[in-house]
Amino acid sequence: MRQELSRRAFTRLSACAAAAALGPHTGAWAQPAGLPGASDKPIRLVVPLAAGSTVDAVARAIAPAFGRSTGHPLVVENLVGAGGIPGTSQIVKAPRDGLTLGMVSSNHVINPSIYKSVPYDSLKDITPIAVIATVPLVLVVHPGLPVKSVKELIAYAHEKPGVLNYGSAGNGSTLQLAAELLVSETGISLKHVPYRGTGPLITDLIGGQVQLAFVSISQVAPQVKAGTLRALAISTPRRSAALPELPTLAEAGVPNYSFDAWIALIGPADLPKAVVDADARAIRAAMASPEANAAIAGQGLNILDIGPDAAAAFFSAELLKHQKLVKQSGAVLD
Missing domain, CATH: 3.40.190.10 (Periplasmic binding protein-like II)
Structure with a gap:
């Protein structure tokens, strides 16, 4: 059952990535998208992980281009502790105006399985905007x-x-x-x-x-x-440009193996569609920027471009997959 789940989840992921592969962006995406109904206030991007982490490095790298695309400066704020739960709590409680977003990792869907209590629902209390990269x-x-x-x-x-x-x-x-x-x-x-x-x-x-x-x-x-x-x-289904000589585990003799950490942009639940679409355009443009390209090369990341529609299904599949793995590991935290 676990192997079948893993194959289904990653088949969906691969299909989403292949269907919307990230490429160069020009034209309208270079213009500020703006947030409907918002002033020129800065956007607060909560990173529930430590400064210097891979997620933090990506958040800070995309900040300038994201700000240019939306017309709102992007301010990164690190709120650490308890696997990212305190920081994520602030994201889910934020006003639905698009001025508070979050950049989260795989821990977002792992926490419900390892912590005895999480003060929010990892699926229902967020709006997935984009899954932007995997971390081999x-x-x-x-x-x-x-x-x-x-x-x-x-x-x-x-x-x-x-x-x-x-x-x-x-x-x-x-x-x-x-x-x-x-x-x-x-x-x-x-x-x-x-x-x-x-x-x-x-x-x-x-x-x-x-x-x-x-x-x-x-x-x-x-x-x-x-x-x-x-x-x-x-660990990932495809090799990494950072160490191209290394085979994947599937190539090396474990054919059903496929695992990666990932990075995603989210907001609180029920964000207006116009805000979500503007943010999705902005993150795509930001991920194609020179600043992001430098960070991606330095962190050895693989780019994904899974937008709002596919991101919700991705989160659900990842939550189920990690529930199985956590149960197998026996990991439990207070």
């Missing part, structure tokens, strides 16, 4: 581990069940769920070691305290190039 994760191992491919890692894990430790950025994090999907698809046995963030995880991974992990490309590319970590494969 790279499977890396300590170079002392005698494996140089995914097939060798799987064989080693089968020979020594329960011996290998994998690290993550915490219980219920996308990094844990990516590893749990690998466990599910291959039948191997791994021990989970949760960390408080990716910094300590990478330090211990280099030191050999844990043997493998899924981590975003931007966070380990220098270590991979220096040889202090060995990269085996990419």
Whole structure:
């Protein structure tokens, strides 16, 4: 059942992305779209994640072009803590005037499964505007581990069940769920070691305290190039331009594997259609800007262009998929 769900969800995602592939934008999109009924006040973009995170980097990169497209300056505000719940709470409670938006990650649909209480409905209390990018994760191992491919890692894990430790950025994090999907698809046995963030995880991974992990490309590319970590494969359905020589996990011998974190623009529920359409045009134009292109290259992202109509279905499918993975992992947070 889980494999069938994964294939259906990603088939829909691939179809949406293929149907509306992001390309260069010209003409009317270069003109300010404006927000119907709004003054020239700035738009507040709440990022419920820390400054310096991948989502934050993208938010700040698109801010100038988004402001030019809407005619409203975009001000990024980081509201961190509890997996992004406090920040998202402010987004869902904001007035429906389009002057408060949010840029969220996959955690938005993971939180309802791992936290005992979330003070909003992750589907009903938001207006999905666009899913703009996926964050490929790279499977890396300590170079002392005698494996140089995914097939060798799987064989080693089968020979020594329960011996290998994998690290993550915490219980219920996308990094844990990516590893749990690998466990599910291959039948191997791994021990989970949760960390408080990716910094300590990478330090211990280099030191050999844990043997493998899924981590975003931007966070380990220098270590991979220096040889202090060995990269085996990419989690996403297509290869990453940041590490083009690496196969996907599907190419490397796990045919049903496909996992990525993602970034989306949302607003509070029941935003007027005219506002949603204006914001959707603005985010497309912003994602094609030089500022965004530089950030995308630096973060190793894959661009998506899933607009308002398809974004709602995407959120629903992702919520269901992560419910299955969280249940498998056993992750629960207070």
